[in-house]
Amino acid sequence: MSVSSNSVSVFAPASIGNVSVGFDVLGLAVKPVDGTLLGDVVTVTQVDEESSLTVLGRFADKLPSNKEDNIVWSCLILFNQALEQANQQVVNVALTLDKKMPVGSGLGSSACSVVAALAGLNAFYQNHHNFSFSKEQMLKMMGQMEAQISGSLHYDNVAPCYYGGLQLMVPDEEIISRALPSFDDCYYVMAYPGIEVSTKAARDVLPVQYSRADVIRYGQNLATFVDACHRQNKAQAFSVLTDVVAEPYRKELLPKYEQAHDYLTSQGALAVGISGSGPTLFCVVDDKQQAETFAQWLNEHYLQEVDGQSHGFVHVCKADNTGAAELLADS
Missing domain, CATH: 3.30.70.890 (GHMP kinase, C-terminal domain)
Structure with a gap:
């Protein structure tokens, strides 16, 4: 994936939800030591025609063929609504999801797509339209999208996927997640x-x-x-x-x-x-x-x-x- 004059690509890593000891309140982002991208990549490109979604990658065939049923498309709709509420101009974009994560794997597959999509859109608008939402606003949107998939609101995958590291969910809607010191030699x-x-x-x-x-x-x-x-x-x-x-x-x-x-x-x-x-x-x-x-x-x-x-x-x-x-x- 690459970044062109009107394009941004964002990678979102796999995560361990729960980490055994913290059901729904603890999560850890992980990366292979050999450099493999274990996660999803979403590329956002400004276009003149209508917005679109293309899905490719090793696990693309496990996702719905209809874009309206894809969580990345839902992320675009939510992000555009947030832009309108912030009185910002919405532009048409072509989204490409490189699905490198298996679905139903326990590695935060849906969180990877959600985080890569929303973080990609935010980076695109920041780079090319001089506007971005705060990290706290972004995490709330990510949680909203994750809840749409799983049926309940829990941040134990999206928070580490977005912020990185070992994250503890706290009962404060303004903070949501606190980073814990992890063990770097593990x-x-x-x-x-x-x-x-x-x-x-x-x-x-x-x-x-x-x-x-x-x-x-x-x-x-x-x-x-x-x-x-x-x-x-x-x-x-x-x-x-x-x-x-x-x-x-x-x-x-x-x-x-x-x-x-x-x-x-x-x-x-x-x-x-x-x-x-x-x-x-x-x-x-x-x-x-x-x-x-x-x-x-x-x-x-x-x-x-x-x-x-x-x-x-x-x-x-x-x-x-x-x-x-x-x-x-x-x-």
Whole structure:
């Protein structure tokens, strides 16, 4: 993707929603160490004709063929409405979505499209029309679009995808998200098995009520994790990276997950969990060689074939502290 005189391209990275210990309130942006763009790219180009949307990329065929049903088109409509409310001129644009993220993967696929689209539009107007919305305004729009897809408002994917790093959602509509100190020496091995799990299906298996013991354990684990992040106590942080809200119920939806979890834990992983609603598994280590060894094992034992083909992948990642970013012409 490149930037021309009237064009802007923005990349939005994958993210780990929940990070096991913070259901709907914690998220971490990640990037492969080999430079692979794990996320989506949206290019915005000013045109004289009517606005349009083109979808391409490895996972383009998993999206609706009708532009009106594509979330990127909905982002354009919302952004244009916001421009009109701000008394700004709306111009026609051609949008191109390069869909590099699998749908229903637990990697924040919809968030990537939403963030790349809205951040791309904002960068386009800033670069070419001397107007932009604030980051806080943008994040609210992103949350609105994400809620349209999942049916509930939660920022644990869009906030890290947009801001980068490890983000904690706070109950303040003006702040929404606070950055937490992450552990820069840690590697996150991300294994997408190649099957889809819808967010709705993953939410439907969760109980309506939880026991008092589970509520206490959840609060204690999350509080301890946040405290350990601020004190940079890695051992304590990952010792409580346990999901008591979703994983006990969702693991049944994920073939081979329990086997992989038990094996990686026994081999010294700092933590193993389900990324978002799954089926992607994430594994945390602080040694690159160990990360590569685990990646190879997951390639052989966690990826699955659908109709005789494997569409999965494994990436060794680190935290992405940049978030959504404009791509240069030679990217």
